[in-house]
Amino acid sequence: MTRIEPRAAAPARRAAGRTRPRRRYAPERRRSLLLTLLLWLCVLYFVLPLLWLLIASTKDNADLFSSFGFWFGERFSLGENLVTVFTTRDGIFGRWILNTVVYAVVSAAGATLLATMAGYAFAKYRFPGDKVMFSLTLGAVMIPLTALALPTYLLFSSAGLTNTPWAIIVPSLVSPFGVYLMRVYAADAIPDTLIEAARVDGAGEFRTFWQVGLRLLAPGLVTVFLFSLVATWNNYFLPLIMLNSSELYPLTVGLAQLQAASSAGGGSQALFSTVITGSLVSVLPLIVAFLVLQRYWQTGLATGGVKG
Template sequence: MSAKDRAGARAADPRQRRANAGSTILVTGILVVVSVYFLVPAYWIVVAATKTTEDLFTTNGFWFAPTTHLTENVTRVLTYDDGIFLRWFANSVLYAGIGGLVATLFAAAGGYALAKYAFRGREAVYGLVLGGVLVPATATALPLFLLFSELGLTNSYWSVLIPSVVSPFGLFLCRIYAAATVPDTVIEAARIDGAGEMRIFATLGLRAMVPAMVTVFLFQLVGIWNNYFLPLIMLADPDLYPLTLGLNNWYAQVERLPEFYELTTGGVLVSTVPLVAAMFVLQRFWRGGFTEGAVKE
């Protein structure tokens, strides 16, 4: 009996069908629980951003108040203190956008080189990168502060941007992806045709590594956008704050001025919009990457 026939016989077995149905229900249930775990906080932020401070404490936390104040809250967020929120927003876009883009390019170039070039010490470099993946960012924040302090770069854009352009995980991922998706035969054919190494990397390597690069970019974008500890120790000027520091600064004043609850919840809602938009825009590159190498029978 062929493998196809055996698979058909197992599919016809009622016990096998019940086992498959049970597994499907279990997996679906786990996914539903995980989805609720992640979506409930986002839902609460949407609801809270539509309320006044009084409504936050007198109405159901998971349902809207009789009167919606979303427009007023967002307007106050954008105009408070001469629009300081917009300054924090622009800083976060600068840190996360430039940091994520440069880190992705560096990771792609380094991963491609480690995957496609044989040189002495390659495995040692790769092992060092793996070690960097295991080191938490909080462990390196204080040494970075001392180093940047000696260089006179603290309390500047560079103190947050420079550490953001390094992604050990991104280099690790790009190395694996380049080894699997960029054929050596195609590289050799390009060399025979007279293409230089930079042109091969730009025209063949980068195109094949797009799904991995999108993944690295999104990880860096989210990581830098939500980074709190590094800007906290590096920055003293509120005009240089990213959204994480700015919103925390607002939240620290809620006991003295309760209206800051409205500013904080509205600011958190607005701050999530770029991340959601980036996910929806870039997910199509993942779908394209999943079909690479697929064969039709």
């Protein structure tokens, strides 16, 4: 005989089913072996060259070719290699470091400022042709720098700026990707109501940007600054065609010149260990810059999490 429940019993049982305790989220259940292996492969891809560079910098020329690449040689020659790096050709390596620091810092600061101002304007203002201009900026991201090398050289040559620091700094001030990044970041990081409140209080547009916008855009500023810094620091082709004097070379062109002298053979001096040690020295400032500036990323992520 079929048992008939009261009408109130069915909703009660459904409510009891809904109040069952849920299983706690276990992160280990979501782990994927394939993704873990891919991440470890990516780590090895980036770390192994740096590890090889560090180990190779401790070897002399003989040990470079007679010992295993990822192990130390018979002699620990890091100190001697560093002395050779900074004394070769009357210590021109120090001049190359200074040139690279000036080119990279000035270019990165200028590119960050221009990209931030342009990104802020595209995100918070509406003016005739704004969409067309932003589309052209996005299109400039797709143009390879080598395609612009010859027109840039001819333009700077006609202006008499070749073989000067400005030939490296001025082209590096243009960062289409930085404009795009700051436009996307400013659209969400700066509320329109905050800008309207500043206008009501009597603040002008420039004052609103400098005192309100820049403070909220700090993580984006650091990101664009680091991208521009690394791009200018590692730029090789532009200084190669713009500069003729070795006194103005950055590290990239200077080390390539030493490498060419080492590979020339004949009566040239073998400077393989010197070039490798110089490459290690050239990488260290970028590592320090990242370690110093990464706290601004962490601060931006924490602020976003609190706002969310």
